[in-house]
Structure formats: structure tokens, C-alpha cells
Amino acid sequence: MTELTGRVSPNSMGVVTATCVSKVELRVSCRNLLDRDTLNKSDPSVLLLMQSQGHWMEFDRTEVIKSNLHPVFSKIFNLDYYFEEVQKLRFEVYDIHGHCSIGTRDDDFLGGMECTLGQIVAQKKMTKPLFLKYGKYAGKSTITIIAEEITGNNGYVELAFCGKKLDDKDLFSKSDPFLEIYRINDDDSDQLVYRTEVIKNNLNPVWDPFKVSLSSLCSCEEKRKLKCLIWDYDSRGKHDFIGEFYTNFEEMRKAMGDNKVNWDCINPKYKAKKRHYKNSGVVMLLDCKLHRIYSFLDYIMGGCQIHFTVAIDFTASNGDPRNSCSLHYINPYQPNEYLKALISVGEICQDYDSDKKFSALGFGARIPPNYVVSHNFAINFNSEDDECEGIQGVVQSYQSCLPKIQLYGPTNVSPIIGKVAKVAADEEKTKEASKYFILLILTDGVVTDMADTREAIVRASYLPMSIIIVGVGNADFTDMQILDGDDGVLRSPKGEPALRDIVQFVPFREFKNASPAALAKCVLAEVPKQVVEYYSYKAIPPKCPILDSSGSACTTPE
Numbered sequence: 001m002t003e004l005t006g007r008v009s010p011n012s013m014g015v016v017t018a019t020c021v022s023k024v025e026l027r028v029s030c031r032n033l034l035d036r037d038t039l040n041k042s043d044p045s046v047l048l049l050m051q052s053q054g055h056w057m058e059f060d061r062t063e064v065i066k067s068n069l070h071p072v073f074s075k076i077f078n079l080d081y082y083f084e085e086v087q088k089l090r091f092e093v094y095d096i097h098g099h100c101s102i103g104t105r106d107d108d109f110l111g112g113m114e115c116t117l118g119q120i121v122a123q124k125k126m127t128k129p130l131f132l133k134y135g136k137y138a139g140k141s142t143i144t145i146i147a148e149e150i151t152g153n154n155g156y157v158e159l160a161f162c163g164k165k166l167d168d169k170d171l172f173s174k175s176d177p178f179l180e181i182y183r184i185n186d187d188d189s190d191q192l193v194y195r196t197e198v199i200k201n202n203l204n205p206v207w208d209p210f211k212v213s214l215s216s217l218c219s220c221e222e223k224r225k226l227k228c229l230i231w232d233y234d235s236r237g238k239h240d241f242i243g244e245f246y247t248n249f250e251e252m253r254k255a256m257g258d259n260k261v262n263w264d265c266i267n268p269k270y271k272a273k274k275r276h277y278k279n280s281g282v283v284m285l286l287d288c289k290l291h292r293i294y295s296f297l298d299y300i301m302g303g304c305q306i307h308f309t310v311a312i313d314f315t316a317s318n319g320d321p322r323n324s325c326s327l328h329y330i331n332p333y334q335p336n337e338y339l340k341a342l343i344s345v346g347e348i349c350q351d352y353d354s355d356k357k358f359s360a361l362g363f364g365a366r367i368p369p370n371y372v373v374s375h376n377f378a379i380n381f382n383s384e385d386d387e388c389e390g391i392q393g394v395v396q397s398y399q400s401c402l403p404k405i406q407l408y409g410p411t412n413v414s415p416i417i418g419k420v421a422k423v424a425a426d427e428e429k430t431k432e433a434s435k436y437f438i439l440l441i442l443t444d445g446v447v448t449d450m451a452d453t454r455e456a457i458v459r460a461s462y463l464p465m466s467i468i469i470v471g472v473g474n475a476d477f478t479d480m481q482i483l484d485g486d487d488g489v490l491r492s493p494k495g496e497p498a499l500r501d502i503v504q505f506v507p508f509r510e511f512k513n514a515s516p517a518a519l520a521k522c523v524l525a526e527v528p529k530q531v532v533e534y535y536s537y538k539a540i541p542p543k544c545p546i547l548d549s550s551g552s553a554c555t556t557p558e
Helices: 117-123 214-218 249-255 268-273 296-301 337-352 390-404 414-428 450-460 478-483 516-523 527-537
Strands: 003-010 016-031 044-052 055-061 072-081 088-095 109-116 125-131 137-149 156-164 177-184 190-195 210-213 226-232 240-247 262-264 282-291 305-313 357-363 365-367 372-374 387-389 435-443 465-471 503-507
Touching: 016 044, 016 117, 016 190, 055 072, 072 117, 072 190, 088 137, 109 117, 109 137, 117 125, 117 137, 137 214, 156 177, 156 214, 177 214, 190 210, 210 214, 214 249, 240 262, 249 282, 296 527, 305 337, 305 414, 337 357, 337 390, 337 435, 337 465, 337 516, 357 365, 357 390, 357 414, 387 390, 414 435, 414 450, 414 465, 435 527, 450 465, 450 478, 465 478, 465 516, 465 527, 478 503, 503 516
Parallel strands: 305 357, 305 435, 435 465, 465 503
Antiparallel strands: 003 016, 016 072, 016 137, 044 055, 044 088, 088 109, 109 125, 125 137, 156 210, 156 282, 177 190, 177 226, 226 240, 262 282, 357 387, 365 372
């Protein structure tokens, strides 16, 4: 499942637009590697490099597998996949000497292969020959890469195992056991999911807990068969087989309830030969926890409403609305920049709000009846209900209020952030994924109360809330970039960091020649990620949709 992330890229117009990214897992194995060692076989490790701006950069590397010319690596490479980009990859295999160091001698290099991530994803399983320098084949050496997309509503599993009374395979000491878990695929092939560490000289090992994605473990199918193998480690790579057992994730989950289960570790050869053979030890599950990872759509489809609030700058720097040079001038033939920004963003947000009512606020103006300066007033002048019917209702209230107010100043936005944050704080107390708040601030200049605004944003970062700021006009908005956490963590004047990056700032002038959809795409690009980050931090799952009597989905009742 794809999800929208905060990554942006420029299009032909110089406008930044959001891109959709899928997460992909790559698993690597090799066959018939060159034997570079004199006394043992090669100790291979695979290095993954990615090309960036014409240069190869190390991305990650696998573990080292001792004395093995046909290694199956347990390390999983996790990459972001972009359909619209050519993502060049290079896999290099080395014979490792010493403590996981990549060799520098030519005879340490066992071969390499270049391809694109798109090619791997398209084939799902790719096997290619390895080449030495100058395009020379590395014998019959091959590398196989298997790609799997990490699907939405997937999650990861925490598992912990121990063994009891395992067979002793060593003459002068006890076995050095490790556990391997394989997933059985639809074609009956098996895929290594995880390999534990080796526990030295111990017939009752307790292996470290580990995490694995549910997709990797069982392709998100809880009844898919899993094969588990126990080995006695040998430094030369000739591991002694202790035994095996079969299970599935469904059985693992039940084992953590009242139905405790021990798996007999069976060596088929012993079972066939020994009349009274029982097992070669037992394996027990110490811990099994499933952590779901939910997507933005999981929350939206679960009934989470996006509550949209717009705040409009009515300071005097905008110019007299009666003058055609004013940013607030109402041209009967073309909407001004305030209206363009409001409509382009609001029309998208309204699809996620069931009642289609939006709070519309103003700041920086003298308002009737006493004409005192207000930095937080309803543009419909209804202090009891600041909501307007749909985006068109906001537009009408905006046009109606302009002749009734006096543009003034200064440009203080912290009061409005605080007002929306107060409502969001009330929602937070429900501990449900019911409402998420988006505040759109439209302003023609740098805010005057920067310290208070930073403080308000840091406070709001702990709430179900995002802030979009669109700079209207030709002012110098350099200082406004401070509020957008893309270049570093925003901090309050006291130095407290924001929990999340919740602010997106965009100058409208960069979109003057672009479509309204381009502006909306850019300013809303980070919202899905911010929604998921908030509910993940709070460990709040989506509300599960239920069916009404007509069979249509409706949200879970309060």
C-alpha cells in the first residue's frame, strides 16, 4: 500500500509536489561464490550501494556468514520505492577478514552486480551473475534478490524464544545453538525470515528478542506454515543439525494466552532410527507481541474527521480593500490570492469532514461594534458559532466582513493557534481517533509575536493538529521558515523541542502560474504523515468501521 510522505521534488515549473512512496524489503542470497580462503571457505557479506547525484553511496550491508559459498542472509534491506525515479543499486560481495571490515585487496572482492530497484520490484525475484573488475565473470557465482512490498495495515511482530535440553553435538563442550525461521511460500519454497544469534556452550539457550514485519514473517497470513530449524554452530560453516519444528503465527499468538505450547525439536533421522526417540529438545515461545502499523487511510476509513479552520490576516499591510492594489481587493472577475489559497486547500479538506462546516477566523483588525483590535475573531461575527457552511460559506463570510472591519495590526497568530489547540486538547482526552485539526493561516507578512508563536506550536505538536501557513504577497518570508521544521527541530524560546513537525510553510507566489491543485498538493503533502505520527505516538488505533442496516460503512458509535 502506498502512502504519502513529506518528500518533495521539483516539477518543470519549479513547484514542489508530493510524491507517493512504497516501502520495499529486499532479501539477498548467493550461490557458488569464489573460494578466496586457503584453509576455509570465504566469509561473505553483501554491501548495498545506491547512486546519488552520480556517486555510489553505501546504504547498508548484511551480516557476515562464516565459511559459506552459498549464503542466505537474514539481513533485510528496507528501501523507499519511487515509481517516477530510476533508483540505481549496486550489490557487492566481499570475503570478510577480521571484525566485519570490508576488504581492500582485489582478492577480497567476490563479485558485484548493478540493477535498478524498479527492475527488482517488477520481477519480484531476480537472479543475476556476479562480475569481477573489468566485466569478468566471477565463475558461476550468482546473486538472488527477492522484493516484497510492505503493505498497509501490516505491522511488526516482537518474538522471543528459548530452548530446553537440546541435543549435545560437541565432544568436549556443549552445543552452540542458533534458531532459523523460514516462511513456506505458495510454491512450497522456503524463505529465511530470521536467524538468531549463537548462544555459546548452552543446551538451554535464551535467544534475544527480535522484531520482524508481519509481511516478512507470514505474508500477513496468520495460518501460513513456518519452518523452524535449530543448529549447533560451527566456525567453519559446517553447522550440525539439531532438529526442527513447524508452526504458524496463529499458533504463536494463542501460545501467549492460556494455551501454553512447547514445540518438540525433531531430528527426522533420529526419529526414523531410534525406537524410543522422543525429541532433540524443546523450544518455547517466551514473548509474542503484534504491533499494527496503520496508514492515513486506515484512520480516515475508520471514521476520523478532519476539522478545518482558516485564519485570515487583516493587518493594514495588506492595503485598503477598496484599492485594486490591495491583497484583499475583491475583483469580480478573478479571486485574490487569499481566496485562491483558501479554495484550493479547503476544497480538498472538505472531503474529510462529514458536516462540511468550517471555522473561519480573522486577526489583526479592528472589529465592530467597539472597533478594538482583535487577533481572534469570527469573520461571520457570531462569537457563539464561528463555523461556515462549506468553503463557499467561508468565501461569503470573508467578502461580507471586509467592508465592516478596519485593517490594523500587528500580525499576531499565537492567539488563534491557541484557540484551535484548546479544542484539539479536548479531543485528545477522548483517546480516540475521531477528529484531527488542520489550521490554515493566510498571512501577508512575518508574524510579530514570533516567540509566542513558537511556544504555541511546540504545545500544539503534542495534540491532534497540523498547521499550514501560506504567505500571500511579495513580502520577505525568510524568517517564516523557522516555523517549518523541515530544516531542523522547532524549539520554544525556552529550548523545548516540538514533538512532531506540524507546520508547513509555502509562499503563494511560487504557485502563481501553477494550478490550484499544485498548491493544495504541496501544502497538504505532510498531513497524512503527521496524522499517522500523532496517533502512533499516542498508540491510538483507528476506530473500526461497522456496517449499518443498509450495508454501508458507518463509524463505531460513541
